[in-house]
Amino acid sequence: MKFTCLSKGGNFYFPPCHIITVSGFRILLDCPLDLSSLMIFSPIPTHAFSTPELPTPDSVDPKRQKHERPIDSNELIRAQPWFKTVTSLHLWNVPFIDVVLISSPMGMLGLPFFSRVNGFRAKIYVTEVTARIGQLMMEDLVLMNREFRQFYGCEESGLPQWMNWEKLDLLPSLFREIVLGEDGAELGGWMPLYSADDVKGCMQKVHTLKYAQEVCYNGTLIIEAVSSGLEIGTCNWTINGPKRNIACLSSSIFNSSHAMNFDYHALQGNDLIIYSDLSSPVLEDVKDNSYYSAPTSQNSSTLSADNDQEASAELLLSTSESLEEMEKLNFICSCIIDSVKAGGSVLIPIGRLGIILQLLELISLSLEASSLKVPIFIISSVAEELLAFTNIIPEWLCKQRQEKLFSGEPFFAHAQLIKEKKLHVFPAVHSPNLLKIWQEPCIVFSPHWSLRLGPVVHLLRRWRGDENSLLIMEEGVDAGLALLPFKPMAMKVLQCSFLSGIKLQKVQPLLKILQPKFVLFPEDLRQLVSYSDTNSPAFFYYCENETLRVPSLKNSSELEIAADSVSLIHCRRLTEESLGIGRLKGEFSVTHGKHQLRSGSEQADSSQSRPPLLHWGSLDLERLLAVLEKMGIRGSVEQGNSNTDSENAGVVHVYEPNKALIEVRENSTIISASNESLSSLIFEAVDGILSGL
């Protein structure tokens, strides 16, 4: 098996991307987009024509730009944004990919770029819910991007202006790094966004699955999605091949308060675990938030890396994590209430469905508790469908929400909120009905978290000067860059991080329970997870763009033989070794990952009478003569003289009933007879003396 990490991703929104080769099949794990790189573009200017692009005094001297200095909002690229895909994936021949496994909606956003390639023939497996949510997210992206197209007009063919080397050279170093990567290789990963048709085409190629639904690829690989707990519908994949069982462990959450929990039991018993949960907060640079005067950074951080060695399964399932998450949400909620009480509006551009759903419930409760009548808006082209969708998928939710089904209540409160006119859902800011009922202060959920696309841009411009208003952002997003075009900001900013994977101290106990033989582990986490156990699995550490080869465990694979129907001929017992051998014949098939041998067609019968094909042992001439004599065949022995042959050949001349010759060497015998019947009689005699099969 071969494994290549194409990208270790960045955060929740940009999951890792790997490619593995199993049993000769190439499997792509996730196909994400790096949407945080959108931040180098300017959002659609409000007064585009009144603020012409004047050269700033600095840009006259490009050399001076290399120095570190705060980037000016004028330096944002004013063009229709391009999107950054996983660059290394372009180095692979797309038609050679056999299977694509998608573990989350975020891991799907880059897929239309590849599924539209001529010759793309891979089977794409996605859970039903991820497919639906992923499709909505892609459609939303296309719609939001359309705003740019309307503004900048149709794109020129070829590379856009900003991609010229001269222009790239003028970019601030931070931007250059985002565009080019460390060695300039990543420029090739930029592409203009796919179209709605590409999305449709992509979805037509998708095969949707339920959790724990077995699907068999090419008769050989059995692929199964098991819940990962990260979001509704996200999954970890297991791949069972004839030689090994692989579990692909993506970002997972043990205790979710909306999605079905991480089903780690289903990953037990796999030989190999590809650990690709890179969500660990240690990976991210801890941003200095003091500049944004976020009063809460200590409350909302997940940095609690006390490494408990004695952790056990109980630790894995402890609810402390979810309690902590709940606390965070409650805190956010209290900040929101404070803001609206002060007359400010709240803007929440977070892209996590689960967080949005929970916040909606909490906010409405808090508003009720403090008897505030503040409307909540969700402005997004896909919100209506997304919300409706979450109330019809009980099979994908956590236990507590499923219980609501059995007691006949809706799983999430938003349906009721909409009915009570506390929550209003609109596709866009310019929706006519929105203006009719718009009132401030209000609470608005709206994409996109990069603050470059979607309704959030307009609302942020509206409220950025209001010091009572509040913007809720996620940590891990470069806030400085994200807010650049909206400066100066009087608006408060709350940055918070949410649990988006397995905490480091849980890695070891988890692996102890899963008991794999091999673990593919990110090099970055090597130092952080020490494994000192004696019966620990073999660790292989991977980095981006390095191919690892994982040794095979067994040489042979299991064959299932239909005991009742396969023909078994020439059974022999080798007495000296208490060994039984027999020749096996049947029809071979590979179905559902199993090699099976069952009775073939009619020919099985005819082969029963077939003589043995393989002989071993040595032929004693005297004994041969005696056996021949019994059959009525007479002959005489002539011991060969070794001058002609290096081997000592003994020859039996047969004269009765007909002329024949048997040439016997140590490891071979040649029978030459004048007719068929005599020849077969002699063979019978020879066969009787030698051992054969």
Added chain:
Amino acid sequence: MAIECLVLGAGQEVGKSCAVVTINGKRIMFDCGMHMGYLDHRRFPDFSLISKSSDFNTAIDCIVITHFHLDHVGALPYFTEVCGYSGPIYMTYPTKALSPLMLEDYRKVMVDRRGEQELFSNDDIMKCMKKVIAVDLKQTVQVDKDLQIRAYYAGHVLGAAMFYAKVGDAAMVYTGDYNMTPDRHLGAAQIDRLQLDLLITESTYATTVRDSKYAREREFLKAVHKCVADGGKVLIPTFALGRAQELCILLDNYWERMNLKVPIYFSAGLTIQANMYYKMLISWTNQRVKETYATHNAFDFKNVRSFDRSLINAPGPCVLFATPGMISGGFSLEVFKLWAPSEMNLVTLPGYCLAGTIGHKLTTGKPTKIDLDKDIQISVRCQIHQLSFSPHTDAKGIMDLVKFLSPKHVILVHGEKPKMASLKGKIESDLGIQCYYPANNDTVCIPSTCWLKADASKAFFRSSLNPNFKFVKTISEDKSNLVSKETEATSVLQVHDERVAEGILIVERSKKAKVVHQNELLLMIGKDKHDVQFAYCCPVQIGNLERTKGMDFALSKNVVSTSDECSWLHLLFAKLSTKLGGNIQDFGQHLQVDSIHISICLKDICPYRTTNGPQKESAVFFCCTWSVADVNLAWEIISIMENLDLSII
């Protein structure tokens, strides 16, 4: 290994479905239903046959319930709470959500209305349902290390499933009730092609083949429309779940299309609550209904309101869905009493009515008066319309499913004995599959597949997967082509690829069996190969050659040059290939067919020249060797060669 199937209910009858199947030591109970026709001990399956000591937890590994109808789930609270079974119970999400409604409704009717002693309490139902593990379709559930179950969509009612169970190599499917054609709100049953030892299928309509439902739907709508247009009231007595929603979708759509404003009412709160469940479980309906969830959930009926008792006597037309079905009592009876005397009104009876109910009386005869009890008599002047919608598959559907799954054995349950007998005959004669239809409390035992597991080597797999092409030229005369008068014989090259897996099985005491390729065997057992070959030096006539002019290359017979050698070989090749077809190959120095090797023999005395054939002057000798695999072909070639004259071209 064997599979044992004990039929505790629905054997040669409809009602109290319950089958206990033992596969490779694992025991599964499929369905745990009650019989609605009996009120004595016969209403429940005879659980004592499962375990004499009533220790059901060790006797049964799990219970699987296919859908929420009482003849499939009715005895479950009794079995868990009264009999004490506490092991795992599996059902789909909708079944888990809707079963308690059905059970509680039934319990209420039994206790509150008929005043019977209750068999299980509301508390029992709740406790029982708590033990249920909900499963999704196609989700593979590992019950324990060896037992695997999986649900497949069955149509029939919301959440109905067929269940697949597998232990070791043995596998089976229990269908429960299913429908092979989609209806207004549900899809058709759907299952993978599985390798099965046993299929247990329902056979309610074992001999009926139904026509399309659309005609009956139209008739129903016409009748309802006519009645309300004339200002009449329509009463549809129905059970809360399933039929009510299907008819409601039908009516709601029709109302929309025809722009009707006549109110449609739902009687009890139960049905409104049921609609709530249907809304949340919309992904279990059919594709068409499912797609509506975002914009307008199909179970958000636009024209449907809930009914108030005061509306019974309100003037004007309306449509009312009232529970229970069959007018067996309760609210539907109450309304019936008031509406039946008017000929303007209509009573529509969807589905089957049990004997003894008013519904049954209405559909069997045309009564003008119905005696409710000694004192009360209702005069019936309203119109009666019977709707024969059935969510069961018909005979064709059963045959289709059996044919599709091609199990080794079929057991029929949930049907009437004579019809089952005829279906059994059909399955055995048409499909060649063994079929049984045991009576209640009978056991059927069938053998199950057993696979011998062995470790096979790479070489074996490689040789098994190697293409084994055979090229056969067949001369076929195109008889159908009458236009062309030339009877042109077209030679068709047929390519066969019959892969035969051949290997050697090695069984060593107390070790896993191995399968190797024959080339690996000797190495494994540490023996030296002994080659056994056949040889024959075959003379071929060239007798007439001297007389042939222009063939001077063979004149000096004693000096045979290499080029001559090749010429003879080529000549032989040409001759043999016309007789043998394309299998023979010319390698320049020798010819070869499989293991048969033919080359010119230049020796004066060849040890393999055993015949006293023609003189050397008039013949060329070809030394042939072969191994035992090709004995027959070799002798065939030799006989061809001996009768050949190479000089005749």
